Amino acid sequence: MKTESEASALQQELLATSRELFPGGSSGLWSLPEEYQIVVTHGRGGHVWDMTGREYIDCILGSGPVLIGHAHPAVVAAVQAQVEKGATYFLLNEPGIRLAEQVVDAVPCAEQIRFVSTGTEATFYTIRIARAYTGRNKVLKFEGALHGGNDYATMSTVPPRISDYPHGIPDSSGIPQQVQDQVLVSEFNNLALTRDLAHQHGDDLAAIIMEPLQRALNPEPGFLAAVRDLAHEVGALLIFDEIVTGFRLAWGGAQEYYGVQPDLAVLGKALGGSYPQAAVAGPAAIMEVVSSAIRGTPRYVWMGGTFSGNPLSAVAGLATLGVLQEEGSFARLHAIGDEVRGGLAALGREFGEPLQAIGAGPLLQVFFGEGELRSYRDCLQTDNTKRIAFARELLRAGILTNPGEKLYFSLAHTDEDVGEILDRAREALKTVQERAEDS
Numbered sequence: 426m427k428t429e430s431e432a433s434a435l436q437q438e439l440l441a442t443s444r445e446l447f448p449g450g451s452s453g454l455w456s457l458p459e460e461y462q463i464v465v466t467h468g469r470g471g472h473v474w475d476m477t478g479r480e481y482i483d484c485i486l487g488s489g490p491v492l493i494g495h496a497h498p499a500v501v502a503a504v505q506a507q508v509e510k511g512a513t514y515f516l517l518n519e520p521g522i523r524l525a526e527q528v529v530d531a532v533p534c535a536e537q538i539r540f541v542s543t544g545t546e547a548t549f550y551t552i553r554i555a556r557a558y559t560g561r562n563k564v565l566k567f568e569g570a571l572h573g574g575n576d577y578a579t580m581s582t583v584p585p586r587i588s589d590y591p592h593g594i595p596d597s598s599g600i601p602q603q604v605q606d607q608v609l610v611s612e613f614n615n616l617a618l619t620r621d622l623a624h625q626h627g628d629d630l631a632a633i634i635m636e637p638l639q640r641a642l643n644p645e646p647g648f649l650a651a652v653r654d655l656a657h658e659v660g661a662l663l664i665f666d667e668i669v670t671g672f673r674l675a676w677g678g679a680q681e682y683y684g685v686q687p688d689l690a691v692l693g694k695a696l697g698g699s700y701p702q703a704a705v706a707g708p709a710a711i712m713e714v715v716s717s718a719i720r721g722t723p724r725y726v727w728m729g730g731t732f733s734g735n736p737l738s739a740v741a742g743l744a745t746l747g748v749l750q751e752e753g754s755f756a757r758l759h760a761i762g763d764e765v766r767g768g769l770a771a772l773g774r775e776f777g778e779p780l781q782a783i784g785a786g787p788l789l790q791v792f793f794g795e796g797e798l799r800s801y802r803d804c805l806q807t808d809n810t811k812r813i814a815f816a817r818e819l820l821r822a823g824i825l826t827n828p829g830e831k832l833y834f835s836l837a838h839t840d841e842d843v844g845e846i847l848d849r850a851r852e853a854l855k856t857v858q859e860r861a862e863d864s
């Protein structure tokens with residue numbers, strides 16, 4: 426058993442090693458701000474622990490997949506049982522087939538599905554499917570929407586300044602100009618602009634891809650249905666990126682929650698029950714372009730990878746969906762989100778801060794600003810310094826969050842956790858306000 430100072434020294438040593446081994450010290454796309462960096466030892470329920478033994482309330486949740494909590498006994502048992510039988514086969518297996526059945530049962534637009542491992546692959550392939558199916562090239566996305574890391578998706582995801590519609594701002598170097606030219610960028614909740622762009626480019630528009638709940642921005646009543654009608658009017662497909670919203674806002678995802686059915690849906694995160702899993706789902710008439718039966722014909726779309734439909738992610742996904750299907754699961758997820766949103770808004774009023782806690786279900790994002798938040802550019806107008814300072818104070822107080830981004834909640838977060846989050850948010854807001862007054 427290590428003493429506290431030995432454990433702390435070991436964590437510091439590992440962090441130093443990570444800075445040497447990983448570009449920017451990060452094993453992935455992102456890492457915590459330097460002074461709050463930790464090495465995680467384990468997670469259970471809605472909490473994780475670092476090497477010093479410090480416990481955190483986890484509102485990152487693996488960036489979303491951990492919807493029923495870390496190491497849920499049902500998921501652990503399912504994975505343990507499957508591990509004994511082998512982790513991947515590159516062949517049909519019962520867990521993969523059963524999970525596909527569940528998706529088709531749950532998701533209104535799903536008749537058939539194809540698994541991949543990440544959301545980035547899934548959005549890339551769904552755009553390819555739409556282009557193959559329609560015989561067109563362009564894709565329209567919304568400024569501030571995140572669709573992963575492929576070349577089409579990384580346009581105006583987090584632009585530092587507003588885009589010159591319909592030209593996007595690449596989020597990454599290395600995207601060929603020819604690809605950039607195929608991506609049209611519009612403003613979320615701006616139907617007039619979206620209509621103009623769709624009409625101007627209609628004869629070459631393959632798809633409109635959108636997050637139905639864009640990050641934490643709610644669609645205005647009628648917007649999603651109008652975009653679907655518009656896509657169909659110009660002969661394009663509507664793709665809902667439900668990597669985040671799928672199995673989270675409702676059993677049938679955002680399409681059930683908002684009552685608008687897209688042509689294709691992209692799923693991930695919760696679908697793999699904390700293990701790598703994503704998928705594209707849609708009607709058989711569209712999905713058949715990925716069928717190996719037509720390989721070699723001009724319509725064939727290459728889609729899939731080594732771990733597509735692997736049984737380990739499938740059993741974890743099935744166990745997670747089993748828990749989500751229990752009576753009251755979605756009501757509880759919504760109740761947690763509503764309570765924290767309501768509590769944060771009340772704190773804002775109490776402190777005289779223009780704090781807006783937006784989102785839906787167990788997803789929430791905090792902004793500081795008076796104006797109505799309808800789109801990414803509205804969010805750009807808010808006080809970013811305060812937003813980040815508030816999130817960093819939460820981190821200091823042991824609430825794990827990606828500063829300034831969405832907070833995720835799980836079925837494993839308890840009422841006590843919600844109370845703690847709000848207590849610590851009160852302290853955080855007080856500190857942020859005092860600092861702003863001092864400067």
Ligand SMILES: Cc1ncc(COP(=O)(O)O)c(C=O)c1O
Pocket residue numbers: 488542543544545546548571572573574636666667668669693703
């Ligand atoms: C809406 C949405 N789409 C796509 C992705 C990309 O998924 P992945 O990180 O699995 O590639 C993400 C990731 O956060 C996402 O939030």
